[in-house]
Amino acid sequence: MARLNVKPTRGELAKLKQRLKLASRGHKLLKDKQDELMRQFILLIRQNNEIRKQVEGQLLDVMQDFVLSKATQNQLAIDELFAIPAKSTQLIIEQENIMSVKVPKMFTDIHEEDRSGEIDYSFLTSNAGMDGAMAAIEESLDALLKLAETEKTCQLMADEIEKTRRRVNALEYRTIPELEETIYFIEMKLEEAERSALIRMMKVKDMR
Secondary structure, eight states: OOOOOOOOOHHHHHHHHHHHHHHHHHHHHHHHHHHHHHHHHHHHHHHHHHHHHHHHHHHHHHHHHHHHHHHTSOHHHHHHHTSSOSEEEEEEEEEEEETTEEEEEEEEEEEEOOOTTSOOOOTTTSOHHHHHHHHHHHHTHHHHHHHHHHHHHHHHHHHHHHHHHHHHHHIIIIIHHHHHHHHHHHHHHHHHHHHHHHHHHHHHHHHO
């Protein structure tokens, strides 16, 4: 293991011991953070898989109903049905802090459009299958947002776990061993210098 390029003095030894103490404490804190991030990440992955299965099941049924209903309608009539949206949706994204990771929290603000004097969506020109499909799509919006929010949170936490892992490894396998090796080297040098000084003093005393 490489040593730090410092002078073997008591002052440097005190500084290195202080650095080693801080590095060891930082390593413990980062390791605890990594473990907690991994715990929450695993829970989020499980939650994400459950939401994804739910959303995919809902959308699969909805799209099947929509395609079957669409087959019985004229394409021009379908284009007219969806030419002007009856509602507008505003996406609101806030931030939440999880273990120093800023993750998104998504909400929707849906309100009716002012469509006075315009032709609205007509239940007479559509069919029951299409009406049910459109209602189901609107109901699945919250689940879709929850899925997007969870997947983005998983991605951000995975990035933070990787960063924390690199820092932990750098401290554990490089910084701390280098400090320990350098401290040991300086202590050996100082002990050797003390022994040499003691021998010189003994020789001077014998000569006297």
